[in-house]
Amino acid sequence: MSADRIQCDEVKGMVREGSKKRMSFGFCLDQLKDPLLMIQPGAKPETLRNPLKQAGGKPPMAWGTYVADSEQMEMICEQAPNAVLQQLKRFLKAGKPKVNVLFYDDGGNLLDSLKPENTDKSRKNLDARDIEAHGIDAKAVLPLKRRLKRIGSRIGLAPGPLELKLKRAMARTIRHINEGRLQEAETLVLVIERAIAALGKDREDEAATMRRGQRESDQRSLGAQVKRAQALQAHVARAPGPARDRLTRAVHVAARLLKQRDLNGARDAMDKIEKALATLV
Template structure:
């Protein structure tokens, strides 16, 4: 079986080979403290020890297998000295593999990860919420939920962690763009994912119920403001119509107090329609 040394320019070739089949790898530093990475097809990375030593490699040494799928290179390290994993990560980072690299031990535990250069640029977190010109009372509950779930995302398994971080970043950007309903939906998805893998004190159902309550509260606030605006318009209506519409506004207000949002919306729709006929 042929063992090939991977130089910096060959890292992307290494990725392409891993996309075709599972490969073995071994990594260490040579006598000059330069990185020495070798790969070969198959699942017996220990057979790379001799070729690596013949190429000038020294201990400590990391070896294992890797495979590339769905834009991620999973490196299963059967022998994984921490110093070598760090050095391997730096070597790959310098040579830009253009895929997410996930380093696992042979028990499936995530040791480290590497994102393609540029992926983290533009990736927002909770501290980047800056919804200028948007109702602060509508944004605050969403920000509070993001702050609660952000540290829990780090507890998710490697590939899922990356996906949830991207989802959180997108939800922040949606909030900043004023697209609160879309942000709300995405936050619910994140909450359910974290609850489902057992990294949250809440169950998925409890997360959904809490999310629905906060969504209803935000919607209630918007409907209260709508009722207040209608009342101001009704005050300018002609005498007989004003009395009738004012009573309707009070009906809508009572429904809002009962949190009957659909009923209140229906009444306010009729009030708006009546006001347009008076113009």
């Protein structure tokens, strides 16, 4: 299991790693009194002592595990002298994490915390440019990003209290997208669009906004169903002779329904194909 040294400008990447799985960390100063932070996957932070020493680190040291989400990073310190903890806190602060950092001892007691700079301001000003949907299908994200760009400038036209609510909804939408929760993000986008349309601040009325939102949702669903049909076609090709011919015709029926935008009919047809394939296994 390899240990990675984290530089100051890599703190955000460290947070992302903690959002995927539990990580171990070790921290101390090196011989030049420079901060030395190392991380590795897993829950055995004591194994980082040797890599820290090999990299020039010296006691006192702090180590533990951490996990993160879109709101905060929790660092469970199994060993953390107060002086070292403050040095670690300064190092992380210089890296400007976008989340709250909470330091706990291994008994669950809060030792210290670090809030991101300008939390409220950054949250209010989040817009489509803050979308960082790494590892998520770009084609699925693009329609949402386009809609957020469209409504971003119109949020400022809402009256004060509603404007704040819509900005918070926008920030939450972007966090959902970055976490891959696209269905929840789409629901929030539609809520924002309807609110703006209801105020008369959009060229569309509320009904038109609903229809357009439904079209985009159907389009995304259509793409998923097309992929499903393609996968079924590959399975059908491996079915035995008589069954293969019958199921191939059924796949063609499902494809025709998809071309007609009859998503419910296509789903039903593909459900039947899957059941038939299951009986052949």
